[in-house]
């Protein structure tokens with residue numbers, strides 16, 4: 001009899017503690033779940049901002065504007081809008097989210113193009129008996145924007161990103177050619193090069209009036225002559241009979257091209 005009584009006492013002490021432990025774990029899981037989800041969304045949105053940083057390398061703004069400030073505001077606002085929209089759908093416990101401490105393309109030591117931002121939010125936990133507990137959180141991201149620059153020194157700028165600066169680029173006639181050439185080889189000089197129409201190309205070449213090349217949209221394939229008047233043409237233009245394309249030297253060799261005897265390839 002005595003022994004059974006002590007069992008009851010023990011159980012009545014331990015059982016509430018056990019329940020409390022289970023409940024605490026449940027609450028903790030929900031908090032961690034919300035935290036994990038937020039940082040994942042934040043990292044994904046941050047990645048978009050990092051990719052979009054290349055836009056700063058295009059000269060799309062008039063120079064008189066304070067570009068850095070403006071671009072910082074634009075990209076910061078974009079990030080905030082996307083995050084708020086996303087979190088509204090994804091998490092019910094999360095309240096009052098906001099982006100804080102957004103710094104855009106700053107340098108620290110020898111590292112350039114850094115982007116930093118943090119997200120602040122509350123997690124509201126529904127408790128029994130209409131109690132609410134609100135916890136504050138802050139998560140921070142630090143990453144580099146894609147600005148086409150090595151980690152050290154000056155940025156490359158969009159023009160040089162598009163230029164085949166690497167010596168491994170050679171030029172071939174895509175349909176009927178056997179040799180590969182260097183950019184300034186006499187044999188290919190008179191033929192146009194196939195390129196992609198971009199704002200920086202548009203600055204260097206003007207559209208051909210004959211084939212109405214100015215109706216092409218960004219990203220179209222155009223054919224550019226370097227020697228006779230810097231114009232770009234549609235593929236269907238009568239001036240474009242044969243053209244060359246830039247390819248990787250190794251790729252050219254793999255496809256059976258051999259070096260030009262004139263320029264050495």
Ligand SMILES: [Zn+2]
Nearest residue numbers: 181185260263
């Ligand atoms: Zn050649």
Ligand SMILES: [Zn+2]
Nearest residue numbers: 208211233237
């Ligand atoms: Zn033309």
